[in-house]
Amino acid sequence: MKKEIENRISKAVDERKEELLQLLADLVSFPTVSPPARNTGEVQNYIANFLEVHQFETDSWDVFPKDPNVVGIKRGTDGLHYHSLIINGHIDVAEVGDESAWTVPVFKLTNKDGFVFGRGTSDMKGAVAATLFAAKLLKELNIELKGDLQIQSVIGEEAGEAGTLSCLEKGYTADFALVVDGSNRQIHGQGGVITGWITIKSKEVFHDAMRMKMLHAGGLIKGASAIEKMMKIIAGLQDLERHWAVTKQYPGFAPGTTTINPAVIEGGRHAAFIADECRLWVTVHFYPNETYESVTAEIEEHLNQVAMSDLWLRENPLQYRWGGKSMIEERGEIFPALKMDAEQAAVQLLAECHQQIDKNPVIIGMSKSVTDAGWLGAAGIPTVIYGPGKLEEAHSVDEKLNIEELLSFTKTLLLFISQWCNTKK
Ligand SMILES: [Zn+2]
Numbered sequence: 001m002k003k004e005i006e007n008r009i010s011k012a013v014d015e016r017k018e019e020l021l022q023l024l025a026d027l028v029s030f031p032t033v034s035p036p037a038r039n040t041g042e043v044q045n046y047i048a049n050f051l052e053v054h055q056f057e058t059d060s061w062d063v064f065p066k067d068p069n070v071v072g073i074k075r076g077t078d079g080l081h082y083h084s085l086i087i088n089g090h091i092d093v094a095e096v097g098d099e100s101a102w103t104v105p106v107f108k109l110t111n112k113d114g115f116v117f118g119r120g121t122s123d124m125k126g127a128v129a130a131t132l133f134a135a136k137l138l139k140e141l142n143i144e145l146k147g148d149l150q151i152q153s154v155i156g157e158e159a160g161e162a163g164t165l166s167c168l169e170k171g172y173t174a175d176f177a178l179v180v181d182g183s184n185r186q187i188h189g190q191g192g193v194i195t196g197w198i199t200i201k202s203k204e205v206f207h208d209a210m211r212m213k214m215l216h217a218g219g220l221i222k223g224a225s226a227i228e229k230m231m232k233i234i235a236g237l238q239d240l241e242r243h244w245a246v247t248k249q250y251p252g253f254a255p256g257t258t259t260i261n262p263a264v265i266e267g268g269r270h271a272a273f274i275a276d277e278c279r280l281w282v283t284v285h286f287y288p289n290e291t292y293e294s295v296t297a298e299i300e301e302h303l304n305q306v307a308m309s310d311l312w313l314r315e316n317p318l319q320y321r322w323g324g325k326s327m328i329e330e331r332g333e334i335f336p337a338l339k340m341d342a343e344q345a346a347v348q349l350l351a352e353c354h355q356q357i358d359k360n361p362v363i364i365g366m367s368k369s370v371t372d373a374g375w376l377g378a379a380g381i382p383t384v385i386y387g388p389g390k391l392e393e394a395h396s397v398d399e400k401l402n403i404e405e406l407l408s409f410t411k412t413l414l415l416f417i418s419q420w421c422n423t424k425k
Pocket residue numbers: 090123124157181182394
């Protein structure tokens with residue numbers, strides 16, 4: 001039975017390759033670059049129409065103005081007793097930068113030497129095209145599903161705008177979720193990332209002329225430069241980063257992956273004043289057995305101790321603001337980590353489907369990057385990342401995707417859907 005379905009799927013995908021590539025060309029032609037974002041309305045409309053034509057119920061709502069999410073659901077014939085599936089992909093693409101560095105058009109698909117080129121081919125319109133094409137072929141190959149199939153085309157991933165979180169907040173769920181972001185068709189979990197702002201703020205503002213009185217004997221002014229005090233905090237963060245590198249580890253990650261990057265610093269108001277405020281923007285990486293709540297608590301506890309050893313900081317406590325729902329609107333983001341259970345039934349089935357199509361066993365490991373998969377996992381949905389495209393290609397000049405890889409992915413996806421959504425709970 002499985003072999004018979006596999007043959008039908010493989011034949012159809014190979015024969016109709018041009019249709020799949022045209023679909024991808026259509027998606028690439030919408031310049032959904034983020035940031036600046038607020039430009040996905042048209043492509044999301046295209047996707048919603050496509051899904052409706054192929055008998056999906058759709059829902060669409062603005063996560064931000066002009067950036068709507070789309071969810072399409074194909075109801076199974078016995079959703080109560082059979083497994084449901086979410087396939088999640090983001091429709092925004094990375095910034096282009098200097099277009100003149102490209103040797104191919106950025107938003108027009110170029111087919112050359114076995115690859116398709118264009119912004120988003122690898123990250124991740126190739127995978128979204130494959131998902132839509134799979135949705136179309138289900139009907140045409142008469143593959144009936146007993147469980148529900150849900151396709152989420154989300155916005156905002158590139159700028160830490162959690163379109164996926166918005167789907168979860170609306171109540172969209174399933175028994176298993178596949179985030180088809182580029183993983184070179186390996187099955188991945190991921191570490192997490194949170195950004196945060198650490199602020200030092202003086203209760204008083206002093207003119208530059210007061211500096212000698214706050215530094216020297218007998219000056220009698222208890223003041224400080226927030227910029228200079230931040231140097232102690234940065235040194236404290238480096239201590240903690242080193243301590244984590246030595247003491248923390250997790251299978252699948254190089255030791256020391258848990259970095260704390262002081263990415264941006266802002267502070268001071270004018271050369272005629274003592275800096276009364278300094279803000280540090282940090283990016284923190286953590287392992288799948290940690291949460292953003294636990295790591296930020298560790299950072300605050302450590303830095304508060306550092307601050308307690310400083311006579312001025314003791315009275316001008318550190319302020320923290322962690323995470324955020326958008327790098328554009330709030331200058332903050334969260335990508336929860338994703339633990340992955342290789343023994344889980346859906347993961348095993350996905351591995352089998354991969355091997356059946358690819359003839360090689362799938363590699364199971366940890367992503368070197370972060371995706372929206374962490375949100376689905378954090379919501380209690382067993383989730384993995386599995387998609388075509390290499391990490392090096394994401395965000396690159398002359399971004400490209402191997403066509404054979406795209407075809408294999410489409411076949412594996414169709415085979416997996418046809419099996420998982422027809423497996424009893
Ligand atoms: Zn991506």
